[in-house]
Amino acid sequence: LSYWSQTIVILVSNNCHSERSDESPYFVRVARNIDSAKKVQKRIAPNDRVIEMTASFMVLALLTVAGMAAAMGLRNAVHCVLALTLGFVGIAALYLQLGAQFVGLAQIMVYVGAVAILAVFAIMMTHNPESANSPVFSSQWIWGCIVAAAVFAVLARAICSSAAFTQVLPPQPDATVHQIGDSLMHRYVLPLEIMGLLLTAALIGAVVIAMDRREEMK
């Protein structure tokens, strides 16, 4: 449900972009930017593309990758969840760096505040039979690493050789938190209410299942 809610938020924010498309200054700005980008593109050959990277992006990317890698490799499950939380914070910071305040704050509230805490509770309330000497990884771990590395190589090759990056894209206009909230409360109020109803039904269902189990135990 958290994935769905975040997807709906992203769709709403994209529609906020399209709602503003009838403003003439935006069209003028887009046309001006496309013209300037085409002029720059004429001077740069397709093979001479330079991958630009700011220092803040590098720091946040390293933080995120380190957190996720630690979450995958650490022995203690609680430490893994804490490292995962660090990765979530890094992703939220990347969203905020891109100017997507709503998605960044939703990432912090939903993933850092809810999903990570849920994972900690799931680990603490589940009996863990693993001893300190038992191996963390499966015996076939080398094949798993090879498959993951191969998948990354294929994806990286596809990304680097894609022709989509040679096209000139219009700049994305800003969608403020106020605009997204306004859209959620007016145009998309029905999907929002349906989502709330679905979450309430899931909550009641979880309580009913828990009550049945307690009665069975008695």
Place this chain on the structure above:
Amino acid sequence: MNSLQNYLLLSSLLFSIGLAGVLIRRNAILVLI
């Protein structure tokens, strides 16, 4: 300015780390996470 390529490469790297975790971890809860 960061290009879209950087973000896609970072996301594919995170996907690969997650895939490796699913394939090689023994703890079922951490696999689901």
